[in-house]
Amino acid sequence: MTVSGRLHGDKQDSTDNAVLSLAEALISRPSVTPDDAGCQALLAERLVPFGFRIETIERGGVVNLWARRGTTAPLVVFAGHTDVVPTGPLEQWTSPPFAPTQRDGNLYGRGASDMKSSIAAFVVAVEELLTAEPDLPGSIALLITADEEGPSIDGTVAVCEVLKARGEQMDFCIVGEPTSVKTLGDTLKNGRRGSLSGKLTIQGLQGHVAYPQLARNPIHLVAPAIADLTTTEWDTGNEYFPPTTFQISNFHAGTGATNVVPGTAVLDFNFRFSTASTPESLKERVHAILDQHGLEYTLDWNQGGAPFLTPRGTLCDALISAVQDEVGVVAELSTTGGTSDGRFIAQICPQVIEFGPINASIHQVNEHIAVSALQPLKNIYRRTVTTLLGGSK
Numbered sequence: 001m002t003v004s005g006r007l008h009g010d011k012q013d014s015t016d017n018a019v020l021s022l023a024e025a026l027i028s029r030p031s032v033t034p035d036d037a038g039c040q041a042l043l044a045e046r047l048v049p050f051g052f053r054i055e056t057i058e059r060g061g062v063v064n065l066w067a068r069r070g071t072t073a074p075l076v077v078f079a080g081h082t083d084v085v086p087t088g089p090l091e092q093w094t095s096p097p098f099a100p101t102q103r104d105g106n107l108y109g110r111g112a113s114d115m116k117s118s119i120a121a122f123v124v125a126v127e128e129l130l131t132a133e134p135d136l137p138g139s140i141a142l143l144i145t146a147d148e149e150g151p152s153i154d155g156t157v158a159v160c161e162v163l164k165a166r167g168e169q170m171d172f173c174i175v176g177e178p179t180s181v182k183t184l185g186d187t188l189k190n191g192r193r194g195s196l197s198g199k200l201t202i203q204g205l206q207g208h209v210a211y212p213q214l215a216r217n218p219i220h221l222v223a224p225a226i227a228d229l230t231t232t233e234w235d236t237g238n239e240y241f242p243p244t245t246f247q248i249s250n251f252h253a254g255t256g257a258t259n260v261v262p263g264t265a266v267l268d269f270n271f272r273f274s275t276a277s278t279p280e281s282l283k284e285r286v287h288a289i290l291d292q293h294g295l296e297y298t299l300d301w302n303q304g305g306a307p308f309l310t311p312r313g314t315l316c317d318a319l320i321s322a323v324q325d326e327v328g329v330v331a332e333l334s335t336t337g338g339t340s341d342g343r344f345i346a347q348i349c350p351q352v353i354e355f356g357p358i359n360a361s362i363h364q365v366n367e368h369i370a371v372s373a374l375q376p377l378k379n380i381y382r383r384t385v386t387t388l389l390g391g392s393k
Helices: 018-027 039-050 112-132 156-165 218-231 279-292 314-327 371-389
Strands: 053-059 062-069 075-081 101-103 106-108 139-145 172-175 187-189 194-203 245-253 264-273 297-305 332-334 352-354 368-370
Touching: 018 039, 018 106, 018 112, 018 371, 039 053, 039 062, 039 112, 039 139, 053 156, 062 156, 075 112, 075 371, 106 112, 106 371, 112 139, 112 368, 112 371, 139 156, 172 314, 172 371, 187 314, 187 352, 194 218, 194 279, 218 245, 218 264, 218 279, 264 279, 279 297, 314 352, 314 371, 368 371
Parallel strands: 075 139, 075 172, 172 352, 187 332
Antiparallel strands: 053 062, 062 139, 101 106, 106 368, 194 264, 194 297, 245 264
8 A cells, every 4th residue: 555645746747647636726625515625716826827816706605616718619617516424433544534534546635526626627628728829819717616516506507607607608518526436537428407396294183093984094194196106107307318317216104103193194205307397387287187186285396407418419528528539438328317507508408418536536525536637627628628619729
């Protein structure tokens, strides 16, 4: 086993380790959501010398960074988040989560793969690109939030609202989420399913279990409807999306006593839905099933995000080509997984793709990224931006 801290020496800021140095600097800042802990200031300091105009957009106690270089189209945007999830039990970490540590070829620390290494890779890619081609046409921007791992109401969505209000149009956006599964570049997310949740309250009549004729058990009443809801085919998906799924996440009923029929039952459920369905169509079908069973109920809906999709085109092709040229992997397009800030960006940007390192350790104790993945990740970002802006190969 080999263990080392940050690299030192005259060459520590060379091209060979610039990504590693910046990733370590970001990881060392304990930016547990929604605290940015100075990460965005560090990024701004790096970007200003390359002609980026820095704008801080604050809302609800959340700090967001919008950094743009250039005023002409096309505009290529990198989106990311400096906030990280809580560390979990510190005693279970082999090394402190905010003390970036190299061990057995990996860089350990909270945010190593989700997603401070992606941010570092993109920043260094841009620095290299603009040093080589200071007159690169088009525009480059970074949208960095500290509210992705939290409620996601004052972060990327707030920046997108500001940009939309002043008519600032994105053309391409790369979200640096960790999308790779087994090897760097094997998976790109060209869309995400929407999330639609419901809280269903079934009204019954509380009573004694020995006198069921004097009570109405809401658990018994709703059971046939649950059977229908869980066996319904909501859609068959499409070329890019799997079929929409329905899952019950919580079921609450009863007083805790064994001799009392409960008066109400409460269910929490969630749809992860494709572009083959709409929130309106799903709501209508759920209500129809519940009404068919003659239930007395209330149902409160909450849409966590709409589905978005970027079909094969300029951005997909540029990223797929960059991955293959750099690491020899043929990337697959995928829309699986949870939601991301891409759902907000897709409302003002026609082409949004998520791409980043292997996601096996995200949100876990001892989160890490292979040190050997940092340079290829940076090079893939650089190749992609070069293609999109028409720079020199």
